[in-house]
Amino acid sequence: MEVPDQRLPAATFEDLAMPLFDQLYNFAHWLTQDTAEAEDLVQETYAKALRGFPSFQLGTNFRAWMYRILRNSFLSSRTGLKATVILDAEEQEDALPKETTTPESLLLEQANREMVQQALGEVPAHHREILLLFEVEEMSYQEISETLVIPIGTVMSRLSRARKALRSVLQQKLAGGRHGM
Amino acid sequence: MACEEWGSKLDLYLDGELPAAEASALGLHLRSCSACASDALERVQFKRSVQIAGRRYAPSAQLRDKIAKDSAPAPLVGLRWWRWAAVAALALIVAAGALYTSLGRENAQRQRLYSELADLHVATLASVAPVDVVSSDRHTVKPWFQGRIPFTFNLPELQGSEFSLVGGRVAYVQQSAGAHLIFQVRQHKISVFIFPERGAEMPSLATGPVNQLSFNVESWTRNGLRYFVIGDASPDDIRALSKLLRSAG
């Protein structure tokens, strides 16, 4: 039988939680798209996590737990309520962008960092979220599954769709750029 | 396997989520197929560009300070408390050690041993992962030690008592490997150390309770094993846990 974490809660919380601060803030800012809201969200996350830490289970994933708290706080916030529908969106086959024929290497050579950032801001929230968790936070499928509370199969399909969606937005931007020239 | 099938697995492969056997097969294919290799390269670049673009927002120093402050334990609780206790205990032990010198080598040895155990107790509780086997089940903890220490021991049934088992780790005291178990009673953690009794190498210890400065200690030998129970719990708690341990044989 596993027992609840019996380590000294206050001490260990700081040790575990502070190293995640920068990445949690980055994630919060991407979710809220606003500095003040991101700051409030991170503060709320740490306050809730500190209170909940005595019930945190040793052997479970602390990082996934923190992200889950942040995400739930976001979803219950004023901005988040509007986003709830989007973040918890069902996977829809027909919402998938069509595969395009642009050679991908060409696409990426032309897409600079700023353009990818814009595109990331434009894809649906649940796509942005999973791309950030995987590519930026470098979570495993299993960790994402724990964070978003979705099955691994859904992690895989959502990530795949998210990549396609991002490519599609980038391609539109590049095409638009060419027209504009 | 056709390139198309490999292509469907490329993302999994690059994500590090393809099972090892398939991953090595795909790796071989990539070395011999330029079409799949350039596809893979493009995907790597794409992943990389998302990673770079995604690292965008940095928190302010004020926010970091505020959250670090809020996340820190209050003074005299948690880690801070233990560090303080460790320093205080060591200072007292050093002072006591000096006093005892005149009382003979054996007492000095005993002091060293007690201070070593007190250090271990404090350091272990202050560490991020105090125990290597986390379980309240003695039937999990006891076998975990098999092959890790050169002896076996029994643990008591704790149901119906105020004590619970937190877990265990291997500890080294005076060059000897033993079991370090952590128990909890209410807010207190108690360390139980079990070492082989090795005559001359271990100082002879008074059997029974000892008030060791800021900690209470009880020690006894049984079946060639030396037991120490140490913690900041009350003498009554230390005694009660010792009794349970003794009853386990």
Ligand SMILES: [Zn+2]
């Ligand atoms: Zn191929």
